Amino acid sequence: MTSRDFDYRGIDDVIHGRLRLAVMAYLSGAGTADFNELKAKIGGTDGNLSVHIRKLEEAGYVSVEKSFAGRKPQTRLSLTDKGRAAWIAYIGRMEALMRPDAAE
Numbered sequence: 001m002t003s004r005d006f007d008y009r010g011i012d013d014v015i016h017g018r019l020r021l022a023v024m025a026y027l028s029g030a031g032t033a034d035f036n037e038l039k040a041k042i043g044g045t046d047g048n049l050s051v052h053i054r055k056l057e058e059a060g061y062v063s064v065e066k067s068f069a070g071r072k073p074q075t076r077l078s079l080t081d082k083g084r085a086a087w088i089a090y091i092g093r094m095e096a097l098m099r100p101d102a103a104e
Contacts, residue, residue: 010093011093011094011097012089012090012093014055014056014059015056015086015087016090017052017055019044019049020052020055020056022042022043023042023049023053023056023062023077024061024062024079024083024086024090026038026041027077027078027079027083028079028084031078031079032077032078033077034075034076034077035049035053035074035075035076035077038077056083059082059086060082060083061079061080061083061086061087062077062078062083063077063078063079063080063083064076064077065077065078
């Protein structure tokens with residue numbers, strides 16, 4: 001195996017942060033989730049989770065829709081097509097790093 005085959009620098013840093021990774025993983029299975037559901041599943045404070053969601057949104061990986069149910073704000077999140085492609089690429093990269101002998 002060459003050092004090029006085992007290139008950890010190819011890991012997507014936008015996804016690789018712990019909370020962002022959790023958001024991507026959860027949304028990849030759930031499809032869509034509201035903010036409170038996501039917070040209950042992965043933890044984090046409102047502010048901390050919001051910062052990580054914003055970073056994913058700025059990368060074009062997550063779509064954020066805000067609305068109101070009566071007077072109560074609702075925030076719904078889902079993966080974009082770009083986000084799903086990035087997630088699949090991230091998983092593929094991680095698998096390649098975990099099986100270095102497969103590249104031989």
